[in-house]
Amino acid sequence: MHVLYRKELSDHINSTRCQILYFMLALVCFIALYGAEQTLAQSASQTSDGTTTVSKFMFLLLFTTSGSNIYSISTFLGFLGPVFGIMLGFDAINEEIAQGTLNRLAAQPIWRDTIIISKFLAGATFIFLTVFSIGGLVTGIGMIGTGLVPSGEEVARILFYLLMASIYICTWMALAELFSVTCRHAATSALSSIAIWLFLTMFMSLLASGIAGMVYPTGQSVQGQMNTLANYNLQVGLNRISPYYLFSEVTTILMNPNVRSTNLVSILQSSDSAIASYLTLGQSLLQIIPHIVVMFAEMIAFFAAAYISFMRKEIRA
Amino acid sequence: MADETKDPIIQTVNLCKDYGEVHAVDHLNLQVHPGEVFGLLGPNGAGKTTTTLMLLGLTEPTSGHAFINGLNCTRHSLEVKNLVGYLPDNVGFYPAMTGRDNLIFSGMMNGLSEADAGKRAARELERVGMTYAADRNAGTYSRGMRQRLGIADVLMKDPKVIIMDEPTAGIDPEGVRAMTVLIRNLALEEHITLLISSHDLYQVQRISDRVGIFVHGKMIACGKVQDLGRQLQNEGLYMFDFTAEKNGEKEWSPEFQQKIREIPDVTIVGRKVDGSIHVEAKRDILLELQKLMVEQGIAVREMHQTGGDLDEIYRKYFEKAEEEEEGGKSNGRSGQNAGGEEADRPVGLKAKLAAVRSRRKK
Numbered sequence: 301m302h303v304l305y306r307k308e309l310s311d312h313i314n315s316t317r318c319q320i321l322y323f324m325l326a327l328v329c330f331i332a333l334y335g336a337e338q339t340l341a342q343s344a345s346q347t348s349d350g351t352t353t354v355s356k357f358m359f360l361l362l363f364t365t366s367g368s369n370i371y372s373i374s375t376f377l378g379f380l381g382p383v384f385g386i387m388l389g390f391d392a393i394n395e396e397i398a399q400g401t402l403n404r405l406a407a408q409p410i411w412r413d414t415i416i417i418s419k420f421l422a423g424a425t426f427i428f429l430t431v432f433s434i435g436g437l438v439t440g441i442g443m444i445g446t447g448l449v450p451s452g453e454e455v456a457r458i459l460f461y462l463l464m465a466s467i468y469i470c471t472w473m474a475l476a477e478l479f480s481v482t483c484r485h486a487a488t489s490a491l492s493s494i495a496i497w498l499f500l501t502m503f504m505s506l507l508a509s510g511i512a513g514m515v516y517p518t519g520q521s522v523q524g525q526m527n528t529l530a531n532y533n534l535q536v537g538l539n540r541i542s543p544y545y546l547f548s549e550v551t552t553i554l555m556n557p558n559v560r561s562t563n564l565v566s567i568l569q570s571s572d573s574a575i576a577s578y579l580t581l582g583q584s585l586l587q588i589i590p591h592i593v594v595m596f597a598e599m600i601a602f603f604a605a606a607y608i609s610f611m612r613k614e615i616r617a
Numbered sequence: 618m619a620d621e622t623k624d625p626i627i628q629t630v631n632l633c634k635d636y637g638e639v640h641a642v643d644h645l646n647l648q649v650h651p652g653e654v655f656g657l658l659g660p661n662g663a664g665k666t667t668t669t670l671m672l673l674g675l676t677e678p679t680s681g682h683a684f685i686n687g688l689n690c691t692r693h694s695l696e697v698k699n700l701v702g703y704l705p706d707n708v709g710f711y712p713a714m715t716g717r718d719n720l721i722f723s724g725m726m727n728g729l730s731e732a733d734a735g736k737r738a739a740r741e742l743e744r745v746g747m748t749y750a751a752d753r754n755a756g757t758y759s760r761g762m763r764q765r766l767g768i769a770d771v772l773m774k775d776p777k778v779i780i781m782d783e784p785t786a787g788i789d790p791e792g793v794r795a796m797t798v799l800i801r802n803l804a805l806e807e808h809i810t811l812l813i814s815s816h817d818l819y820q821v822q823r824i825s826d827r828v829g830i831f832v833h834g835k836m837i838a839c840g841k842v843q844d845l846g847r848q849l850q851n852e853g854l855y856m857f858d859f860t861a862e863k864n865g866e867k868e869w870s871p872e873f874q875q876k877i878r879e880i881p882d883v884t885i886v887g888r889k890v891d892g893s894i895h896v897e898a899k900r901d902i903l904l905e906l907q908k909l910m911v912e913q914g915i916a917v918r919e920m921h922q923t924g925g926d927l928d929e930i931y932r933k934y935f936e937k938a939e940e941e942e943e944g945g946k947s948n949g950r951s952g953q954n955a956g957g958e959e960a961d962r963p964v965g966l967k968a969k970l971a972a973v974r975s976r977r978k979k
Contacts, residue, residue: 303722303725303726304726307722311711311713314713315713399709399710399711399712400705400707400708400709401709401710401711403675403703403705404703404705404708404709404710404723404767404770405726406673406675407673407675407698407701407702407703407705408698408723408726408727408774409695409696409698409699409726409727409728409774410695410698410726411695614670614675614676615670615675615676
């Protein structure tokens with residue numbers, strides 16, 4: 301197993317495709333970091349007159365603040381992460397078939413699941429390496445650039461965030477691997493994965509509000525008023541099927557200790573003038589435990605589907 | 618060489634594989650003895666590849682069992698894959714790795730250390746004559762080179778049995794010759810049992826100790842090539858191929874055909890694509906045939922009596938199976954078959970070949 305794992309990992313690291321992806325992601329993150337620094341510098345100069353309070357978690361803002369004409373790092377990770385995962389996974393199995401190496405590999409004295417498990421683990425390792433190295437670079441450059449020093453809690457939050465980002469990307473890789481088993485051609489599998497990604501990222505919210513509107517119509521009538529809460533809950537629930545939505549909520553909670561809830565309460569709290577204080581890391585994690593579990597479950601489910609369909613697949617020339 | 622006193626190293630018992638309604642392999646009982654070169658012959662889609670995949674445990678049989686060296690191929694697939702090397706049809710290698718690295722990778726998958734795998738790879742590359750290209754990327758290899766590297770790859774695990782699927786398909790004649798020598802030497806020098814599936818008759822004839830003819834998932838004949846030929850002759854099948862010329866032109870007039878048919882016991886008169894005439898009879902009609910042509914003023918070129926030729930054997934058995942399949946409903950059909958001849962097919966052939974079969978079963 302470790303022989304195959306090593307080979308797969310070195311394939312990833314040496315492939316042009318992965319190097320391009322890596323540098324693209326790194327470049328985008330650095331530009332986003334620059335944008336964030338600009339914005340923060342502006343707001344810092346504004347706050348120095350004492351009208352607004354400076355966040356206690358200034359350093360985290362580097363990840364979530366967007367520049368004047370560029371998205372924030374967390375937005376980029378949420379958006380480009382899936383592309384990264386899909387690129388790593390979409391041709392895992394069907395490429396082997398196209399090369400004619402799969403039946404040779406399957407004829408070696410290894411269990412068949414070794415093949416797909418090694419591929420997944422190698423991909424996951426590469427994702428972890430990428431996310432953590434880029435996260436580390438961004439943190440380091442951010443420290444030099446801004447002169448801010450992250451507190452222990454900030455470091456812990458960043459590490460958790462990067463871990464979540466890795467799992468998020470792994471989820472998409474597992475999905476792409478599922479398609480790489482079921483689709484004969486790499487192009488089909490890539491397009492299918494990208495279609496699902498676009499759907500879950502862009503259109504899931506439209507679909508969710510549509511369905512919620514149909515099931516619990518809201519309006520001026522008494523019943524409509526009564527339905528508001530159910531409508532909202534259903535809409536959010538449907539949205540949370542998408543790993544993209546889950547990940548964005550995880551980002552919000554982890555990187556912004558101000559946010560106390562992902563439920564309806566989060567809307568109410570702003571109007572209800574809650575006490576202005578931060579959640580501790582433990583409390584923030586408590587908020588997103590369900591999200592983490594669901595995201596992990598989705599990853600496992602996608603991988604399990606890929607695993608099962610691979611094990612049942614007929615391997616022939 | 619082939620040690621038939623020992624237990625068979627490859628054995629299948631009523632092996633079946635269905636794909637929906639199609640019986641890809643139908644109650645196959647096959648025995649291959651240690652050190653033997655066995656040729657699986659059959660047209661495309663006859664179930665040869667499916668059989669080899671079941672032997673390797675890559676595909677599960679619908680029913681029946683396959684054993685290699687006494688191990689059940691489905692249950693103990695890991696142990697079986699330790700013993701068996703598989704050279705798939707159109708073998709592929711990782712294009713971004715050199716040929717040598719591909720071999721070392723295979724060796725390490727089989728539990729060799731990197732250093733041992735390196736030494737072994739060098740030896741096997743030398744054996745298949747690929748040392749000169751060993752450090753080029755496998756993506757640059759031609760098909761023949763890939764096939765040779767495939768043999769080296771199979772040898773990396775020091776197998777007891779090698780299963781090859783169409784080893785010479787798509788290779789130039791010189792490459793085929795080299796490949797044949799290589800395969801033959803493996804059996805002679807290393808005492809490796811070889812199972813070769815192919816539709817290339819001549820190559821199989823040259824390297825196999827025994828052949829099995831496969832049609833529609835059934836093995837319709839099995840034995841040494843000469844035996845199969847003799848069997849057809851014993852059943853009263855004599856075949857003559859010749860070119861007849863009259864005034865320098867190839868003769869094929871209806872009267873001439875009629876004359877040949879009038880010879881007693883002639884069953885088939887046909888013409889092949891190259892213009893030569895093919896006659897089948899139930900007894901040796903050589904003298905009568907020659908007499909007829911002398912009387913007609915026809916010159917004979919290149920007459921030969923066929924029968925021991927695998928081509929004919931194969932075609933005969935194949936036709937038989939086809940006719941059984943179609944229930945003899947199209948006896949007079951003109952042949953699009955292996956011989957490429959337009960032969961008239963009198964009734965009776967089917968019955969005769971069925972007799973061949975029933976005798977074989979005894």
